[in-house]
Amino acid sequence: MAAALRTLFSTRHMLMLSLALNLSLMLKMIEEKSSPAESLIIMEKLQPKLIAEVSPSESTQQGRFEAPQPHFSAQETGDTPDDEDSIVNLDHGDPTMYENYWQQMGDRTTVVIPGWQFTSYFSVASNLCWFLEPELANEIIRLHGVVGNAITDGRHIVVGTGSSQLYQAALYAYTSSGASEPVTVVSAAPYYSSYPTATDCVKSSLFRWGGDARVYDGKGPYIELVTSPNNPDGFVRDSVVNRSGGILIHDLAYYWPHYTPITSPANHELTLFTVSKTTGHAGSRIGWALVKDPLIAKKMVKYIEVSTIGVSKDSQVRAAKVLKVVSDGCEGAGGSDKVECLFRYSHSQMTRRWMQLREAVKESGVFSLPEFSPRHCNFLEQSFGSLPAFAWLKCEDGIEDCESFLRRFKIVTRGGRHFGVGPSYVRVSMLDRDRTFNLFVRRLSKIHR
Amino acid sequence: MAAALRTLFSTRHMLMLSLALNLSLMLKMIEEKSSPAESLIIMEKLQPKLIAEVSPSESTQQGRFEAPQPHFSAQETGDTPDDEDSIVNLDHGDPTMYENYWQQMGDRTTVVIPGWQFTSYFSVASNLCWFLEPELANEIIRLHGVVGNAITDGRHIVVGTGSSQLYQAALYAYTSSGASEPVTVVSAAPYYSSYPTATDCVKSSLFRWGGDARVYDGKGPYIELVTSPNNPDGFVRDSVVNRSGGILIHDLAYYWPHYTPITSPANHELTLFTVSKTTGHAGSRIGWALVKDPLIAKKMVKYIEVSTIGVSKDSQVRAAKVLKVVSDGCEGAGGSDKVECLFRYSHSQMTRRWMQLREAVKESGVFSLPEFSPRHCNFLEQSFGSLPAFAWLKCEDGIEDCESFLRRFKIVTRGGRHFGVGPSYVRVSMLDRDRTFNLFVRRLSKIHR
Incomplete structure (x- = not known):
């Protein structure tokens, strides 16, 4: 009898049956024992995705993804x-x-990090950005490709503890060769309120905040920050200081299709992005820079090495997973x-x-x-x-x-x-x-x- | 018959039986189908702890925790x-x-982070260190209590992206009120090789590296870094500049019982610790400062706000879990x-x-x-x-x-x-x-x- 059964059902089949039995029994237990609130909790543990679809969240009146x-x-x-x-x-x-x-x-972006992971400072010691997790780099490149908002070919990716750190890394990179005077940093008003504070925080002799780019008429070297769409006013921007030799840093934190039409892929010397404004994971503190000049990228890496010896790998793997799920969900989405x-x-x-x-x-x-x-x-x-x-x-x-x-x-x-x-x-x-x-x-x- | 069975076995019993059946079937499948390597992977998914106990790692010759x-x-x-x-x-x-x-x-320190967590910059907005996860604060206090290496009563905890960031935050906190001259920062040679670079990275007008504390004879305000046990030479240290009015920053990254005898709980104005050297999780970039003066703690928080808008929450919850497991494993351990x-x-x-x-x-x-x-x-x-x-x-x-x-x-x-x-x-x-x-x-x- 057992032998006959074995010919009918493989172990795998038996397992499937047994698993189905589990689920039905669990659901029965929920019915029998639980209050509605309890069953929600139990079900959530069983099937986070299913629950997410019916969970009473703030805006359930809209239904899932309607x-x-x-x-x-x-x-x-x-x-x-x-x-x-x-x-x-x-x-x-x-x-x-x-x-x-x-x-x-639901659980599509849940990350599980074993206790033994990340005892090293290094991600890939031989890479230019040695603390960048390769999977995050891959997902950044993929997402820009899916959305079409930035050219990544011929760029070095530098990861930062949010784009704030990358902003300072960029200032350091462009000024650390050491002019006699601090380089003036300007941005057209209204400009992001953190720029003046971040620039002048420790009163660097390498760079100093110069205020509104529209009234800047200095003769020396300068850096112009171009935030587009702009924080705070939302307008699309170009540089405004009309002089050769100026260095441009493009902060494109908001150049994503939920905020503004994507009209062409950005193609600048140094561009900043941040997970906070792309997917909302502000608590992870992950930003990235796309950098053309390898020497500038290397100096940014040096700055991040000196200031924080790299960037949280836990948050990098989490950001990689989140960006992957975004790309999976949006690939070919377009007008569909x-x-x-x-x-x-x-x-x-x-x-x-x-x-x-x-x-x-x-x-x-x-x-x-x-x-x-x-x-x-x-x-x-x-x-x-x-x-x-x-x-x-x-x-x-x-x-x-x-x-x-x-x-x-x-x-x-x-x-x-x-x-x-x-x-x-x-x-x-x-x-x-x-x-x-x-x-x-x-x-x-x-x-x- | 079905009714009679129902009196013998509750749904819960049936579930237990069914789960047992699953496990035996899965183990059978592993036996039947898998190469040894495959079964290791499958088993790992089933029972990470069990696998950890038998996994062939670099130093298995010593057996588990022998x-x-x-x-x-x-x-x-x-x-x-x-x-x-x-x-x-x-x-x-x-x-x-x-x-x-x-x-x-094994899986004792595995963390699971759902995709919806940490969309906010804030941990507890009303706290002095608003980006510090309360569970990390609790575990830091607990671990210092278990080990007896630092007094935490009457201290503010400031979390940082590694203790490197906290070092710079401390320099900023002590100097940002703005003297006319940069404050000199000294440490007895041999001193940690990153101090000079980190201090002079952006050529701050607030502070500057002054070299070996033993030969410092300046008249102005100064900050002395005391690393104990010292990096690089391992010796226990006290301050060496024998002058009143000096500010001391104690870097106690290595004041843990695997490196040095714990002779008394540290009781200083400002003390730095780091997860990297406590538990080995260097890739998480988590450090903390114990700070007596709330005004100094607030300024350190300000620095971290400006430079990175807080510290990775993913790494904070991971560090909290790791520290908890260390405390659980070491509480009352002593000589036992x-x-x-x-x-x-x-x-x-x-x-x-x-x-x-x-x-x-x-x-x-x-x-x-x-x-x-x-x-x-x-x-x-x-x-x-x-x-x-x-x-x-x-x-x-x-x-x-x-x-x-x-x-x-x-x-x-x-x-x-x-x-x-x-x-x-x-x-x-x-x-x-x-x-x-x-x-x-x-x-x-x-x-x-």
Whole structure:
């Protein structure tokens, strides 16, 4: 009998049957024993992906990966009750909006790191960037290829602890050969508020912050930072200092199709990107630079060696996995209905948020926002105006200090002076969780003079 | 019949039976189908801990957590055949020696990070060190309590991307109030070779490297770095500049019982530690500072905010888990036979390695090593002389350039000049993998004049 059975069922078949029996028994136990909340937890342990599809997260009203409708009802905004004492803090660009997407993606980007891994400082000791994990390098190249937002051929990849570290590494690389005077670093106002602080932090004799690039008329060597789309105002930019011999650093943290149309692959000397604004994993602190000149790349590596002896390998392998899943989900997505593609999903989110914000601004009558002309996005295969990660809000009606004005309504933003312009502007993060964002637009819409 | 069975077996019992069936079937499949290598892989997936116990790693000859015998036979050293063309690189302090221990610990320190975690820059926004994961803070405090090597009461913990970043954060914190002259930074020679480079990297106007603390006679404000036990020579140190008003930074990276007797808990203004040298996880880039003055701690946090906007949370949770497992394994270990305790295990390894090295030096006759008097270790409850993470080797017999001399035998070390002393000294890492270390001592023992 046993022998006969063995001819009918291989061990493998028996195993499949047995596994099926497990699952049915487990599900039965859940039914028998558990409260709904308990069964959710048990099921999550069993099948994280399945749960992600039905988990009651902040925006489940939209269903899984259904592109959110750009039209929203008063009811929807009203879903988040406004506790008037709560502080709505949108000062930082904390990209917690993405948490929801990754929850829905379940265990696809879960990483498991065994305890014995990464006892070495080195990834590949003989590589130019010896602390760069090869799998991260591969996924960076692949993702740029999928999206078409940067040329990676003939570039050296330097990984950094966020793009902040790479910014300083680039300053060091371009100035460490040692001129007699510090090299002036400029950027057109409004510029990213961290540039002045990061540049002048330890009062380097190699470089110093020079302020607004539009008014720069120095004769010596200079470095111009070009952030495009720009933080804080979202506009696409080119260099503005019209002089030969200037060094350009391109910060393209926001040159991704959820924020702005991808019109051509970037092709610069030195370009910075960051995981924080690409996939939302700000806590991992991973950025990368694409660098043409190997000598500059080597000096950047030297800076990172001296300042932090490399970059967390745990975060590198995690970033590699996340970028891989993004590429897998977006490869060939373009204009198609591959709604799991991060960029399509987030693009819809941003479209909805910007419409909510513009409606709130209209309802209030006290503020204004920049307008963006539609351009064709080669990746999404559609035309749209930019949907920046920050709103560059202006107080009208003679309100001089917009940051203080909004604080009266317990809305915390970053005032224009930090960005080299007047206090009638504030920068507001558009990437916070739904709850916070909804509170913000609701409160904003009720502000009248 | 079915009803009768149901009274005999609950669903839970059926599940247990079914799971047992799975396991037996899987093991059968492994037997039937797999080559030994395949079954190792499959088994590893099933039971990582079990595999770790039997995996053929570099030093399995010692068995799991059997304290290695300090006496070794010629046979044992001979286990590693010397390919005379291979380069033995012991320039860096790459702590790959620990890989073997963590392999043997199996899955106890495996971390699983879901894809939706860490989309925020913040750990606890209201904390002084807002990017410090609370579980890491708890495990740091606990481990210092278990080992008794530092007082944590009344200290602020600042986490850094390795202690290199914390060193720079400390320089910034003590000097950013802005004197007219850069503050001089000194350390008694031989000092850690990275200090001069890290201090003068971007030619700060806040601080500058001043060299050997023993010859410092400046009148202005100064910072003295006290590394104890010292890198490169392993000696326990106190400050040497005998002047009031000096600021002390204590780098206690090696003040752990595998390297040196723990004689009392450190009680300083600002103390640096690093996971790299405590548990060997150098690739995670996690260090921490214990800081008395909250204003200094706040400025260090500011520096890390500006330079890298915090520290990898992936690596922080991993470090927290590793430190927890170390505390669990070492709590109350002291002089007992709790051989799984990392410090006991590594202390035995270091004892063996130092004996091997001293025998090789004796056999060669060309070199000398520092001697360390035994002191009582409160943690291990025994007396021993220091077992430094680096050997500070001196070439005798009129060999002037020890680094070049050793390169002739394809041994790469770091010459004395990097540490502020003469070229007759070299620093050699004692923390590399068994294979490399064995090659090193074997080759060294054969060098004669």
